[in-house]
Amino acid sequence: MSDPTVIENPWQRLRRFTAARIALGRAGVSQPTASQLDFQLAHAQARDAVHQALDAARLCRAMESELQLTDFPPIALHSAAGSRQVYLQRPDLGRRLHPDARAALQVRRGGAPGCDLAIVVADGLSALAIERNALPFLRALLPRIAQEGWTLAPVAIVEQGRVAVGDEVGELLGARAVLVLVGERPGLSSPDSMGLYLTWAPRVGLTDESRNCISNVRPAGLGHEAAAAKLHYLLAQACRRGLTGVQLKDESDADTLSVDAAGPRFLL
Numbered sequence: 001m002s003d004p005t006v007i008e009n010p011w012q013r014l015r016r017f018t019a020a021r022i023a024l025g026r027a028g029v030s031q032p033t034a035s036q037l038d039f040q041l042a043h044a045q046a047r048d049a050v051h052q053a054l055d056a057a058r059l060c061r062a063m064e065s066e067l068q069l070t071d072f073p074p075i076a077l078h079s080a081a082g083s084r085q086v087y088l089q090r091p092d093l094g095r096r097l098h099p100d101a102r103a104a105l106q107v108r109r110g111g112a113p114g115c116d117l118a119i120v121v122a123d124g125l126s127a128l129a130i131e132r133n134a135l136p137f138l139r140a141l142l143p144r145i146a147q148e149g150w151t152l153a154p155v156a157i158v159e160q161g162r163v164a165v166g167d168e169v170g171e172l173l174g175a176r177a178v179l180v181l182v183g184e185r186p187g188l189s190s191p192d193s194m195g196l197y198l199t200w201a202p203r204v205g206l207t208d209e210s211r212n213c214i215s216n217v218r219p220a221g222l223g224h225e226a227a228a229a230k231l232h233y234l235l236a237q238a239c240r241r242g243l244t245g246v247q248l249k250d251e252s253d254a255d256t257l258s259v260d261a262a263g264p265r266f267l268l
Helices: 012-017 033-051 056-066 084-089 099-109 127-148 165-172 224-241
Strands: 075-078 115-122 156-159 175-183 194-200 211-217
Touching (some): 033 127, 056 075, 056 127, 056 156, 099 165, 115 127, 165 194, 175 224, 194 224, 211 224
Parallel strands (some): 075 156, 115 156
Antiparallel strands (some): 175 194, 194 211
16 A cells, blocks of 8 residues: 555556666655655665675685586685775785785695686675675576586685686696676675686786676576676687687677667667
8 A cells, every 4th residue: 555645656667677776756755754764774775785794614615516626626716905994995905815825725626727718706896796796607507617617616705805816827827717706896786796707818916897797697687698708708708819808799680770679769
C-alpha cells in the first residue's frame, strides 16, 4: 500500500529501468523516510565493503577444490601496504608486492618457463566483490582458457592489492599477459562490483593506457558468463596482436551493434 503522505514523482515508472535513486517522491519538502533510510543503508554497505578484510586462505582453499587447481594451487600474497589503513592512505604501496611476497613468488616459479596468462585476484576497494564474484567468474572463464590451450600460472591472491600489482606478479612469473580481478570502489547501489584488467607484457611501471578494463562484473551488472566471453575475446586479440590498452578495442559486440542491423540506432 502506498504511503498517502508521500507525493509521487511523475517519473516513477522509469525506476524499473535503473537502480539509480530517481523519482523518489517527497514528503513535504523532504525525502520520504523510506528513501532516506535506504540511502543510509546503502552508504553503510559501501563503507563496510571498503573496510572488509579478504579471507585469502579460505579463498585459496575454495579455488583449489571448486576449480580443481590442485596441480597448481593458488598462492596467497600481500602487497607492500601493511594494513588496510595504510592501503587506503598510500595507493602506491598497494601497487607493489611486499618483499616476502616477491620472494615467495620466485620460489614458486623456480626454474619453470613463462606462461601465457597469470591471473591475479586482489581485494582492491571491495573484498565483498571478490568473495561474491571471483569464483563464479573463473568457473566461466577457465574452460575457455583450456579450450585455447593457453598455459596458466598459479592464481595469485593479493591482499591490500591494487590493479598495478598484477604487473609485478606477471613480470615475476614470466607471463605474456596478466588478468587482474579486483574489487571496485563501491557505489551506493553496487558494493559488490568486480573489475577485470587485462595487460599484455606486464612489467612494473606500466600505466592505465596499457590495460583493457571490463567493469561492473556481478549478477546485477555484467553477468559472469558475459564477462568471461568479453575477456576471452580480448585475450585472444591480445595474443594475436601482441598488445592491450588503448590500441585494443572490444569489438565482440560488433555484429550486434552493426549499423546495418534492423531497428533504430542512438548516435550512430
